[in-house]
Amino acid sequence: MRQPPVFSKTTQDWRQLHLGRLLGHAMRRFDARVLHLMAHNDEVPLALSNLAARAQVSAAHIHITRHLALQGSRLSELADSAGMTKQAMGDLVTQCEAWGLVLRTADPSDARARRIVFTDTGLAWLRAFEHAVAQAEAEFRQEVGNEVATVVSLGLEAYAGSYTDLELGA
Numbered sequence: 001m002r003q004p005p006v007f008s009k010t011t012q013d014w015r016q017l018h019l020g021r022l023l024g025h026a027m028r029r030f031d032a033r034v035l036h037l038m039a040h041n042d043e044v045p046l047a048l049s050n051l052a053a054r055a056q057v058s059a060a061h062i063h064i065t066r067h068l069a070l071q072g073s074r075l076s077e078l079a080d081s082a083g084m085t086k087q088a089m090g091d092l093v094t095q096c097e098a099w100g101l102v103l104r105t106a107d108p109s110d111a112r113a114r115r116i117v118f119t120d121t122g123l124a125w126l127r128a129f130e131h132a133v134a135q136a137e138a139e140f141r142q143e144v145g146n147e148v149a150t151v152v153s154l155g156l157e158a159y160a161g162s163y164t165d166l167e168l169g170a
Contacts, residue, residue, distance in 0.1 A: 023156075030140070033132075033136045034062070034129070034133055035058075035062075035132075037132035037135055037136065038057075038125075038129060041128045041131065043124060043128050044125060044128045045124060045125070048099060048100075048101070048121070048125055060092060061092060061096060063082040063084065063089070063092065064078070064089075064096050064101070064102065065126055065129045066082070067081040067082045068102065068116060068117075068118060070118070071117075072115035072117035072118075073116055074113055074115060074116070075089060075090055075116060093116055096122070100119055100121045101118065101121060101122035101125055102116050102118055102119060102122050103116070103119055105117055137149075
């Protein structure tokens, strides 16, 4: 009978403390803080702040906020930019459309296509998102120190850029 390998306690630490897991926890914490700030922002329309406060708006919905171009985007462009399937993004767009954040409009360059654009309410949401991200980043800087925050930001930017290069086959 084969014996399982023996691992020392320190060898086991990598399972809980590796960079990917820490990044995932940090991202979830950051997104949760941004949504909390948006839920309590007086500039966010009341119906949307109530949705955010009741955890009806998730990090997935933030993909639209992060990736929808100000001049509008086709569903396929939006899905590609967010790294999602068209079907999943279509579901999010439908939900955000029901909440009054976005509209599907005719694409002026292709009569068969539709563009997703922010509504005035969606633009107010986007401004609140900008302020919430800035505050969450400031809180991060205060918690870990400006020098560490700068190094983390530069490192993540370089690392994310190399991921894009890998995706593109570079």
